[in-house]
Amino acid sequence: MTTNALRRNGSKGQAGDKIFSGAALGAGILILATLLAVAIFLFIQALPTFTADPTLVSGGEGFLAYIFPIVIGTVIAAAIALLIATPVGIAVALFISHYAPRRLAAGLGYVIDLLAAIPSVIYGAWGYLVLAPALVPSFQWLSENLGFIPLFEGPASQTGKTILTAGIVLAVMVLPIITSLSREIFLQTPKLHEEAALALGATRWEMITMSVLPFARPGIISAVMLGLGRALGETMAVALVLSTGGLIPSLIKSGNQTIAAEIALNFPEAFGLRLAELIAAGLVLFVITLVVNLIARAIIARHKEFSGAN
């Protein structure tokens, strides 16, 4: 009886299995194909930039000289965002998963997820209308007291529209990604590990450092990498907040530029070589993101035993 039922189910399941595996394969191929199509499109459209006379490229010194400062600017903005968002995001996630009373935790989770649903142009508008003017006094203070550090070299911007402000706005945008993913991972920590730690006399903090964080490390890394992807590619918020300019070390003066914002700001009136140049910039961003993701994958793969990342 039991074996018969199992067999029947099994044969029925086989057809379903095939359909499902076919559909999954199709979906997988579709993603690779679109990715490839995007890469090919970018490459073909960008080609004139690489073959053009270097003096005709913006800045007059070839594509590398043009792209280098904005690559660094992109990295600076994303780095600031992650430096702020990673500790805060993990702390919020830990609070929700291990400290907050259950009812509060659920509510808080929803609110954080809501942050992810706000369009970036709203963040940008908030950034340049509210945050930037509010930050001017702190920038002033930084330049007066810590001005000897190149990062805070004055005179501070009078409008507050600096790469630091842009980084802070990006941090707020990245926060929900890091928080939601980390929270899910923290909740998956095997209850036995946690209880064992507590039974050995660990405090709650010790339990978290001993069992939750090591288990969640690869998950946290991939959450941060996903956040980094958003920070690297964010366009509108940076375009609105940042007072763009050449590459400078100071974070509180106007200057620097990110790839995504450069494209957004110049695309509407661009044509011919300029258009190719902007698409080439897009190609560079594409490659950077790809490399970052590959590195993240490698790190996760190395730590995947006993973790929530598999």
Next chain:
Amino acid sequence: MKLHRIGSAAAVLTVAALALTACGSDSPTASAGTADSTGGSAAAVSGTLTGSGASSQKSAMEAWKAGFEAATPGTMVQYSPDGSGAGRKAFLAGGAQFAGSDAYLKDEEIESSKEICGPEGAFNVPAYVSPIAVAFNLPGVETLNLDAATIAKIFKLEITKWNDPAIAATNEGVSLPDTAITVVHRNDESGTTENFVDYLAAAAKDVWTYDVSGDWPKDLASENAKGTSGVVATTTATEGAITYADFSAVGKLGTVNVKVGDDFTEISAEAAAKGVEAATPVEGRGALDMSLDLKRDTTESGSYPIILVSYHVFCSSYKDQATVDLVKSFGEYVLSEAGQKEAAASAGNAPLSAKMSEAAIKSIDSIKVAS
């Protein structure tokens, strides 16, 4: 980890979708003026007119489109504000029946337009005039009198305080504070920037030695923001800031009276229209062409020299009568008093002077069917 996968899959799909749409948008839908003579009478105009070009004309174009379609039932106007360069390119490739452009067609572009426009090529008529204000945020000061050289020095970051003797010299009786000047410029490429620096380069030759282009000079990078609304918002939020922007958008910011001849001209639609009249036709152009050499350094008092003139580019001949009728009636509507008023009400620009629009209508009236 599932979340991560789904997330990245969704991200990739979105990117792909965006890329594909972006791909599609650089060839504006070209649909020839289809002539279904449903109106009966010979003069009836119908069909779809396709244009492409300057984004500066966008809100004016919406007003023209609405007004024209209401006045001539059976017609439709499509305008994609892809930018002046893209618009001219689409027009020259035959993808659009007219183009909107912040710069008139260059000689070589006119030459290449002969391929699709017949032996007389294409021509430009001014359609949209907008005064550019030099606007500042100084509490208690509503207007300042400045000459071109002083404006250029301020935007060149050479004059850094509002109580600088150069500013005080032309503003007796105004109490100028010891506030630092914060220059705010556009960070996106724009016709406003191009016309403003063109003014500085023409009227303050000795001070302003940078190339004229839609991008702000890289060496002078200062505070900046995206779009007209961006620079105005930043200037409004920063005491001591100064910027340049469409007059219609400056809100409660103070504006500069620019020195022209011996007087200081206050910015207004009339002064801008007078500034356009001071312009001279570009030499060596066809009879229909109305490209203008703006006299930024005019000395005629009462005319305001910092203006943006945006053109409509038409062919001198189109392939069939229906298209000719459609182009003519639209072009003439835009330049008519009603059309200019519509646009001014919606975009806040300055209407063309009667003399100027009469001449432009004359040009458009001579569009004919290709033989």
